[in-house]
Amino acid sequence: MRPTDRVFVALDMPETEGAKAMAARLAGLVGGVKLGLEFFMAQGPAGIRAVVSAGDLPLFLDLKLHDIPNTVAGAVRSVAPLAPTFLTIHAGGGPAMVRAAADAAAEEAARLGLARMRILAVTVLTSLSDEDLAAVGQALPAADQVRRLAAMAHANGADGVVCSPAEVALLRADLPADFTLMVPGIRPSWAAVNDQKRVMGPGQAVAAGADHLVIGRPITADPDPAAASRRIAQELGA
Numbered sequence: 001m002r003p004t005d006r007v008f009v010a011l012d013m014p015e016t017e018g019a020k021a022m023a024a025r026l027a028g029l030v031g032g033v034k035l036g037l038e039f040f041m042a043q044g045p046a047g048i049r050a051v052v053s054a055g056d057l058p059l060f061l062d063l064k065l066h067d068i069p070n071t072v073a074g075a076v077r078s079v080a081p082l083a084p085t086f087l088t089i090h091a092g093g094g095p096a097m098v099r100a101a102a103d104a105a106a107e108e109a110a111r112l113g114l115a116r117m118r119i120l121a122v123t124v125l126t127s128l129s130d131e132d133l134a135a136v137g138q139a140l141p142a143a144d145q146v147r148r149l150a151a152m153a154h155a156n157g158a159d160g161v162v163c164s165p166a167e168v169a170l171l172r173a174d175l176p177a178d179f180t181l182m183v184p185g186i187r188p189s190w191a192a193v194n195d196q197k198r199v200m201g202p203g204q205a206v207a208a209g210a211d212h213l214v215i216g217r218p219i220t221a222d223p224d225p226a227a228a229s230r231r232i233a234q235e236l237g238a
């Protein structure tokens with residue numbers, strides 16, 4: 001994998017034109033685009049198609065699905081025609097929900113004749129500290145909860161997880177090499193931390209074993225997003 005292929009840029013914005021312009025500007029400098037709730041709620045599937053074609057980049061659709069198994073399976077089928085490379089669900093939805101998502105992805109890909117989207121289970125959000133986990137009654141420390149959820153997601157057919165850089169080395173040791181570790185909470189030394197809590201630099205996260213990095217504001221809020229992407233690529237060895 002080329003160093004730039006590791007990076008999915010998070011286009012957290014509500015407007016199609018802005019997201020299309022950013023995707024076109026960053027084509028060749030990143031490995032794909034991540035479109036999530038802010039964009040999907042405003043622009044829906046048509047907006048997703050417009051942005052993907054503007055940059056001609058792989059799509060990471062970050063909808064963080066979390067509901068009963070039947071509803072999540074239906075949502076997976078509904079987004080299958082968008083042909084995302086990756087789709088997120090919340091591991092906290094439990095074993096049957098993870099299994100329902102994985103099965104629906106496989107069945108719908110076969111039915112439509114498309115490549116199967118990879119299901120990624122979100123473990124513990126990178127915006128949560130141990131203190132925050134205690135407030136919602138989750139097990140401590142965060143790393144223990146991440147390991148438990150990742151093992152459960154793997155056992156139930158997920159293709160990978162979303163975790164913070166702090167847990168990457170632990171999960172790499174626990175799980176097979178082809179289990180994808182998609183890692184947000186990435187902050188180069190020159191970027192603001194914002195609302196993230198469990199953060200690391202891009203080079204360190206890849207050295208620890210991250211397959212892909214999710215990077216939003218350090219690129220999109222920079223006065224020169226292309227230059228920011230190039231600095232990150234250099235840090236990754238490009």
Ligand SMILES: O=C(O)c1cc(=O)[nH]c(=O)n1[C@@H]1O[C@H](COP(=O)(O)O)[C@@H](O)[C@H]1O
Nearest residue numbers: 010062124125126162184185214215216217
């Ligand atoms: O699923 C995600 O992508 C995700 C999980 C997580 O635990 N933390 C997290 O920040 N993300 C996403 O990763 C992106 C990070 O954006 P920045 O903080 O701007 O780099 C956002 O689009 C978040 O929705």
